[in-house]
Amino acid sequence: MTKTWNNKAWFFVLPVLALVAFNALIPLMTVVNYSVQESFGGNVFFFEGTKWYSQVLNSERFRAALGRQLIFTFTILAIEVPLGVLIALCMPRRGVWVSVCLVLMALPLLIPWNVVGAIWNIFALPDLGLLGRVLNGIGFDYNFTRQAGDAWFTLIVMDVWHWTSLVVLLAYAGLISIPDAYYQAAKIDGASRWAVFRHIQLPKMKRVLTIAILLRFMDSFMIYTEPFVLTGGGPGNSTTVLSIDLVKIALGQFDLGQAAAMSIIYFLIVLVFSWVFYTVMMRNEGEGQS
Amino acid sequence: MARIDLSAIRHSYMPRPSVEADYALKQVDHSFLDGGAYALLGPSGCGKTTLLNIISGLLHPSEGRLLFDGRDVTDLTTQERNIAQVFQFPVVYDTMTVYENLAFPLRNRGVPRDEIDRQVRETLALTDLAAVAQRRARGLTADLKQKIALGRGLVRSDVNAILFDEPLTVIDPHMKWQLRSELRKLHRRFGFTMVYVTHDQTEALTFADTVVVMYEGEIVQIGTPDELFERPAHTFVGYFIGSPGMNLLPVEVEGVQARFGAHAIALPGAVRDVKGPAELGVRPEYVRLGAAGLPAQVRRVEDLGRRKVVWLLVEGQELAAVLGEDEGLPTEPRVTFAPEGINLYVASRRRALEAAA
Amino acid sequence: MSSGIGETQGQAVPARSGRRRPQHQRHSLTWLVPTLYILFLMLPIYWLLNMSFKPTNEILGSFSLYPQNFTLDNYRRIFTDPVWYWGYINSLTYVVMNMLLSVCVALPAAYAFSRYRFLGDKHLFFWLLTNRMAPPAIFALPFIQLYSSVGLFDTHIAVALAHCLFNIPLAVWILEGFMSGVPKEVDETAYIDGYSFPRFFTKIFMPLIASGIGVTAFFCFMFSWVELLLAKSLTSVGARPIASVMTRTSSISGYELGMLAAAGVLTIIPGALVIYFVRNYIARGFALGRV
Numbered sequence: 001m002t003k004t005w006n007n008k009a010w011f012f013v014l015p016v017l018a019l020v021a022f023n024a025l026i027p028l029m030t031v032v033n034y035s036v037q038e039s040f041g042g043n044v045f046f047f048e049g050t051k052w053y054s055q056v057l058n059s060e061r062f063r064a065a066l067g068r069q070l071i072f073t074f075t076i077l078a079i080e081v082p083l084g085v086l087i088a089l090c091m092p093r094r095g096v097w098v099s100v101c102l103v104l105m106a107l108p109l110l111i112p113w114n115v116v117g118a119i120w121n122i123f124a125l126p127d128l129g130l131l132g133r134v135l136n137g138i139g140f141d142y143n144f145t146r147q148a149g150d151a152w153f154t155l156i157v158m159d160v161w162h163w164t165s166l167v168v169l170l171a172y173a174g175l176i177s178i179p180d181a182y183y184q185a186a187k188i189d190g191a192s193r194w195a196v197f198r199h200i201q202l203p204k205m206k207r208v209l210t211i212a213i214l215l216r217f218m219d220s221f222m223i224y225t226e227p228f229v230l231t232g233g234g235p236g237n238s239t240t241v242l243s244i245d246l247v248k249i250a251l252g253q254f255d256l257g258q259a260a261a262m263s264i265i266y267f268l269i270v271l272v273f274s275w276v277f278y279t280v281m282m283r284n285e286g287e288g289q290s
Numbered sequence: 291m292a293r294i295d296l297s298a299i300r301h302s303y304m305p306r307p308s309v310e311a312d313y314a315l316k317q318v319d320h321s322f323l324d325g326g327a328y329a330l331l332g333p334s335g336c337g338k339t340t341l342l343n344i345i346s347g348l349l350h351p352s353e354g355r356l357l358f359d360g361r362d363v364t365d366l367t368t369q370e371r372n373i374a375q376v377f378q379f380p381v382v383y384d385t386m387t388v389y390e391n392l393a394f395p396l397r398n399r400g401v402p403r404d405e406i407d408r409q410v411r412e413t414l415a416l417t418d419l420a421a422v423a424q425r426r427a428r429g430l431t432a433d434l435k436q437k438i439a440l441g442r443g444l445v446r447s448d449v450n451a452i453l454f455d456e457p458l459t460v461i462d463p464h465m466k467w468q469l470r471s472e473l474r475k476l477h478r479r480f481g482f483t484m485v486y487v488t489h490d491q492t493e494a495l496t497f498a499d500t501v502v503v504m505y506e507g508e509i510v511q512i513g514t515p516d517e518l519f520e521r522p523a524h525t526f527v528g529y530f531i532g533s534p535g536m537n538l539l540p541v542e543v544e545g546v547q548a549r550f551g552a553h554a555i556a557l558p559g560a561v562r563d564v565k566g567p568a569e570l571g572v573r574p575e576y577v578r579l580g581a582a583g584l585p586a587q588v589r590r591v592e593d594l595g596r597r598k599v600v601w602l603l604v605e606g607q608e609l610a611a612v613l614g615e616d617e618g619l620p621t622e623p624r625v626t627f628a629p630e631g632i633n634l635y636v637a638s639r640r641r642a643l644e645a646a647a
Numbered sequence: 648m649s650s651g652i653g654e655t656q657g658q659a660v661p662a663r664s665g666r667r668r669p670q671h672q673r674h675s676l677t678w679l680v681p682t683l684y685i686l687f688l689m690l691p692i693y694w695l696l697n698m699s700f701k702p703t704n705e706i707l708g709s710f711s712l713y714p715q716n717f718t719l720d721n722y723r724r725i726f727t728d729p730v731w732y733w734g735y736i737n738s739l740t741y742v743v744m745n746m747l748l749s750v751c752v753a754l755p756a757a758y759a760f761s762r763y764r765f766l767g768d769k770h771l772f773f774w775l776l777t778n779r780m781a782p783p784a785i786f787a788l789p790f791i792q793l794y795s796s797v798g799l800f801d802t803h804i805a806v807a808l809a810h811c812l813f814n815i816p817l818a819v820w821i822l823e824g825f826m827s828g829v830p831k832e833v834d835e836t837a838y839i840d841g842y843s844f845p846r847f848f849t850k851i852f853m854p855l856i857a858s859g860i861g862v863t864a865f866f867c868f869m870f871s872w873v874e875l876l877l878a879k880s881l882t883s884v885g886a887r888p889i890a891s892v893m894t895r896t897s898s899i900s901g902y903e904l905g906m907l908a909a910a911g912v913l914t915i916i917p918g919a920l921v922i923y924f925v926r927n928y929i930a931r932g933f934a935l936g937r938v
Contacts, residue, residue, distance in 0.1 A: 023778070
């Protein structure tokens, strides 16, 4: 669609701008402010420049948390995206089962995040939970509150449980928008199942999959509540991802300057990654219109 | 290329059809001769697309057999039947170049690489697509995309038939004419069997040698464009073809006369065992206005440039007449029908009139 | 891609009837994949239900796949304790407030983005999206200070406003998609017919994107309902959300496990109801209006 140039359109955006700015800019300024100062209780602050930043960037603890965060994010993306696409491909296209599938699949998306953590806590408890009992019953020594590997396993399975449906729903929405004529033409051209996927379904899902990856990336990078409830970041620090570490520093140690500097760095990382995804996505859309 | 025989084909979209109305295709027996250009003409929902999809194998008919050159192909897959189909909306593989689009059906069939290249180049030249061969298909206009879809059919030199499902729906009017004449040219040159589905009578009449008119799941007439116009076999054909469609007057047949209200209209011949209610069909082109005949009132006149359509009221019945642009309109017009243009219909079917003995 | 395929689309679907040829039957096991997935989704929820109907001594004393001594005590305790049910009321209050607020301010903004080009529009759009990316953990502390300083701490409106941070960008994004699907000629025809902008927008345009508004509201509900970090930080007693009340009980000790499970079940119900009502729009809604 060709859009007309009209700067009065700004008036339409003003309410949004005011609300989001109130919520985003003021707190962001506060954080920036903290991140360059040292406080000794009370209201005494000293300007410290980039001290906190270099301290955070050089700290082993931050790097370890960032590393864990990246491993977590890329693991769940590597599982959820292909799995979600596979499930969407296998879903029925018509009939009563569509609604049944969609409603049941969407259910985990609408469960409060701490409840998700609680559900998995109950489900995975080594002595009382179904998962824990079954795993121990078939010979695994499973205990997610004591063994780091088990904690990671539970965390990732929980996230797959919680969020794969989002990918499924987005991919499914892309799939059902493909007219039947494409499948018929492919049959006539003698295309294999793989060729249909590669040349018809995947190109049509590209946009929604970009959205899915973007959303999953952003959300998994700021995951806090679920691991906090499930493992509390433990055992030890084994599942302490960025958000959990941040809150530990800010509220646990009340180390405001360091926490603020870490927030800014953290935010910038998300921003850069997302910007790359965003530009790729926009370029794809531009191609479609040319 | 092949001759296609449809033998007692019936199809229903319901799992257990019981009454006649459950069938989208009621009963079709027809042969498409090798190398013929056929149009399947009919309104939306008449079953023409269903029939096309049965020929291509996208649908399996509920009943009946389908033969290609005498060989039963009813249970063969689309791919095994080796036909090409062009759809209403251009289907191209967005991520591929035009060249790759044309090569796709050949690659899927495991044709050797240099053979693919030769055939694709040939087809590109044939369809005037050589200039855009290396462009991505997604950015092209609708008519170019439709040419690509056609090219994917032409590239397989051994296809049994090329099927078209309203292929010009999304094409700009001036390009429609051009594409259609290119198609005619290709057909004359290579002589493949073509079946062309459309609801546009102009498209059907200009494209095909033989037009198959379908109505409510049945073939109601098969004929040349001339036959459809002069001797519609079914009142629907009379109504659907021609602009405006055929006039239909409710009459009572009495020997060689048809009684229309208080008036008697002489029939050009007698009909055997027809008595009582029937319909008289006269194309507006055969309605004459003059000083003698049935008294008529003029309701309105549409000037279409080279000709005029006069809408009349005769005995409370609306009637259209076509006049040349120079023909005058009598002040108190009376209506007669040219004998060669009179058709008689009983229960919607045409009854032959025998020359009066 | 236009979608008005009409006849062709309706008819050409290979019906899933028993008469299909053998080549199609290799797909017949595909139903297994979604079924197994749904089974995987339902197992933990079943376990939660199972726990919620067990008395505490059964939870701790034995392991069984279904409640041996079925009890509703856990639910009874929740419904008789005002802290619990006020938690529900609080949650629903700020979720609905946020939903209305987000949709109302996002509507004109999305219209501007979908119809006009203006100075800095692309940057503004991206900046809005960045707020969707901001980890709530970063903002928790400054939010407490900000809302305390304007005297809104521990009120519903504070949570509703705070959730706008990520819901408004999302609402603008989704609505913009749906609005771009409405041809511009619709606007122009309305102006020619003498409609003023507000009348056109409410009488003609909004009904056209009604499903888009529904989907947006659904997403706002979803993200506001499931978020806990900000909701918990910005409230203490007066507007405490249900999810926060739950954390009070979420000790891993097991003493309150039954009640925790019952509370969990109760927090799933509003979401399940909402999904049930929008079930027919889910698939289309997730396409965000244009694909």
